[in-house]
Amino acid sequence: MRDDLDRPVPSEITDLFGSDAIAEMLRRLGAPYVALNPGSSFRGLHDSLVNYLGNRDPQILLCLHEEHAVAIAHGWAKVTGTPLAVILHANVGLMHASMAVYNAWCDRVPMMIFGATGPVDAAKRRPWIDWIHTSRDQGAIIRPYIKWDDQPASLEASLSSMLRSSVITQTAPKAPTYVCFDVTVQEERIVEIPALPAPERHVAPRMAEISESDVREVLTMLEASQKPIFLMGRMSRDQGDWDRRVALAEHFGARVVTDIKTAAAFPTRHPLHIGTPGYFVSRDAAQAIAEADLIIGFDWVDLGGTMKQSAVDVARAKVVNISLDCLLTNGWSLDHQAFSPSDLSLLADPDAAVRAMCAAVGLAENAKGQMSILSPEPAEHRAEAMISIDSLADTLAEELSNVAASYLRLTLSWSGSKCDFRGPLDYLGYDGGAGIGSGPGMAVGSALALRGSGKVPVAVLGDGDFLMGATAIWTAAHHRIPMLVVVANNRSYFNDEVHQERVAIDRDRPVENKHVGQAISEPDIDIAAIARAQGATAFGPVETIGALRATLIEAISAAQSGQTVVVDARVKPGYNHDMAEGMTNN
Template sequence: MTTTYFSDLIVEFLHQQDIDTVVFNPGASFRGVHDSLVHAENAGIAPDIVMACHEEIAVAIAHGYHKASGRHMGVFVHANVGLLHASMAIFNAWCDRVPLFILGGNGPVDAGKRRPWIDWIHTSQNIESVVKDYVKWCDQPIGQRATVESLTRAFKLMNTPMHAPVFVALDFDTQEEPLREGVRLLPAGATEPTRLPPLDQETLGYLSERLLASRMPVLIVDFSGRDPRTVAPLVALAEALGLAVVDRGNRLNFPNTHPLNVSHTGTEVLADADLVIALEVQDLVGALGAFLPLTNQGTPANGAELVTIGFNELLTSKWAADYQQFVPVDRSIAADTGASIAALRSLAEDPAGPFATEAFTERRTERTETLAAVHTRARAQWSLQSQELKNREHIHVAGALDEIHRAVRDEEWVLTNTGSLTIDGWVKKLWPLERPGSYLGLNGGGGLGYGLGASVGAALAHREDDTLCIDLQADGDFLYTPSALWTLAAQDAPLLVVVMNNRLYLNSTQHAERIAGHRDRDIDRAHIATSFYDHPVDFVSMARSYGVHALPRVEKIGDVAPTIREAVAHLKAHRKPVLVEILMD
């Protein structure tokens, strides 16, 4: 009779929760689970394995996979050293509010069962303390029944708003024990997340009164698009009420080509805002300050009323201040995002409702026309700027991005990563971000090393369809985790990597220039220890060494679009990754 081990039950749990892929860099502390994943008798239930060369890459792969698909990829990390490697990527996911199911090896906690040396240095008391301040929940269970309960609780909690990573340590000895009699999984439905209610009638009445009275209501969005199903209803709501929309862009929340979207316009028309509704906005002060003068408390100096709808207060770290500055808003509402949008939309579109009056319709029409004119003027100016910048001797990021889009505009593309604030800012001005899920946002925590791994994960999520996954990859971020190229090649993940190579840590260079200028010192020395000018990296050769097809480096603006087209044709023909390096200012 074949012996069943507890690690086999862990694999059964992954199958029960529809986790069809796991990712890890191998480590002895979860060798029991590893054996169960590859055991022939578990082939019918075991998830596929994606091997990464570093735990930071493994977590980033799962991060990008979830953002692209809404599905979970399980992550395993080696005892303490692996968790320490993974910690940066876990922090990114925490700030990005992405639920990741992270399981770590540890132990044996029973010191009498440890092998000399290695089991001692790779066993930790309270191993979860490494990440406890930036995961939603963590545990170090000992014993089989306790571990089953911890796995179930962790899975439930990570999917309950606010979403965030969870971590469970798996004791080395517990994994390798034969399954004890009577130990079994809890029902699959036990992990169903707790759900928030929609807006109640009193709150709907309150918002209705404020919206009816407002001359210039502004809707700020930030994370609502994590559920792509909210985009179309949000557009309908904005149109029904004539709302000015400012998209902070941590997801694709609202089409940037829609005439009510006045993000990044710097327009004075929003200076008249008298009601601001912030929907799942993380940095409220930053969002408000983009278009309104603020008091030192972060509130609008013009007295505009502030209402927040979201979950920020339901999840705060005692260690990281990602919760941002406290703002004394007029009303803070915790409610389900999709259901709340639907309730507001139903009220706004009710032909017998409060917004059906002739007076409101006239005011909405006038406001909509004003906002549309601002939107159209801004987008025309941005397009003109990008064309003018193409005349520079060296390639400018705006010109490159415009040319890249020209080459892929007829494809159904997804931007898996936009690399840096500079690249991201121009993307939002020049690319039509319209399809829900076609833009996945930045890294969340500002931690370099995210882009390539997350893009591999997104490409794996789209491996079975014809979507063109595009990673607009900053060179500095790339150099943190270049071995992600190995996983990219090994998995044949259909990803177009476009390395936007300015041979700089641009943000650090800009800070160096700024401080030198403030001190009346030589800003020409700002590139020292912030650039790769003296020892440039050959990304084309690097990619080829890992087995990734790479085209010759692009150094002229006129070569950008033809090279991208060639890369896309190769990717579509072979469904394998391609890398293009663009040398730019």
């Protein structure tokens, strides 16, 4: 990102306002960026970010839609585990962003969301606009799927709430927080910046260490087990944590299952990894889970549903659930999933539990796995052949074989057999709430967080996902964020075609009609033109393997040189069996 980008003209500050103190507090909270779409409810704060802070620390990430602002912060948190700041305009901006907030909640990522309302004092409201942009309890719009919110009524209270929101969002289990500022508080004159709460004196609480007795209980179960299996879910991006997971599994000969909803947690081609990562459990993984005599879930998403799908005999198999997730269970959102049986449930960070178990069995702090990682079978595709999702995966992997790449996102149609993840940043997972339209914004945020990592950020998005969130690409182009987006364009909302096919079969109606109201064609949408219009380098449409291979060579090179790149790859519709079965089974 260019250092001279969006540098404001220097200004001499003579008078101070409440928003100047709010901006200074935001700087002290340490978020390097604040993502926003402008709005009059925080015009005072916007001025302070630009003219009081000089648009640095934090720097504004201008977004073309509020949903993108939240998605960008979500993508950032998936890489770093730390919160960005987001500002949303009044009730209308908050409603625009609500789906993205729900995604972040379901994905358990930290994020400081700030908002504003029109004057709480009705006598100070402008006619019409301030009335429709003022809500009596604005946080109620998203309260069921955030961790904490506040609508403070004074400057001092606003500063305190900002600090509290930062601490709460970074306390495990992590999730977004929201603070709504009164526009009057922002725009009131102040004599001086008040004493600001000190973040260094209000650190996030540490989780209690997992006890020795709890560790011993789990290890006793492992030592007695003949067929243990680890279900590795929401784990950290730390390389040391990754290495310890591998070492622990090898020490006990435990088979490992991962999924594609969450980020890479274990080498997918390790001899102990069973089945293929998916949105639903693969047949091989389900069989291994059913055969296990000990199942340990490490913050696994939907442990109960996975056991049900795998037909686990709970009378025979012991179950250990290591997670903090129950602390966020509420009555509105059902993202807590099916209620899972467990013989031992530990409130602990999953990687902290792995670390404690490794130490207890004598594995070194820097322990690494010893087994060889298998190599994928080379794939052959004719140059003149039309592109399928599998041949897209193979061709992309081939062209990235000598490149350190990070898959930021993969489509619903992606086959787990094509996943070759060997490190914690190789894949960052889905969006939590399965809200279509989140992909572009999250990819931008993750790509921004990966700057300087040596990784080429690559997102493979569906056409529906891309089109709903396409204007997030402008933010990447404007801020010079290098990334490669490959749109697997099947010209359809194909997930719903699969559902319509299931319904037609069940009702003995024509399957041939499944595309009606689903196909994105006649006219086709020029995805490359949409990307190019926003300043991205764009290619396509490409329709054959040979054209895709040539295009990817050029596109990867462009991303490596610092460009935001989009490729429109026309693919044949299709899902792998496990995905189609999991999505449509009653």
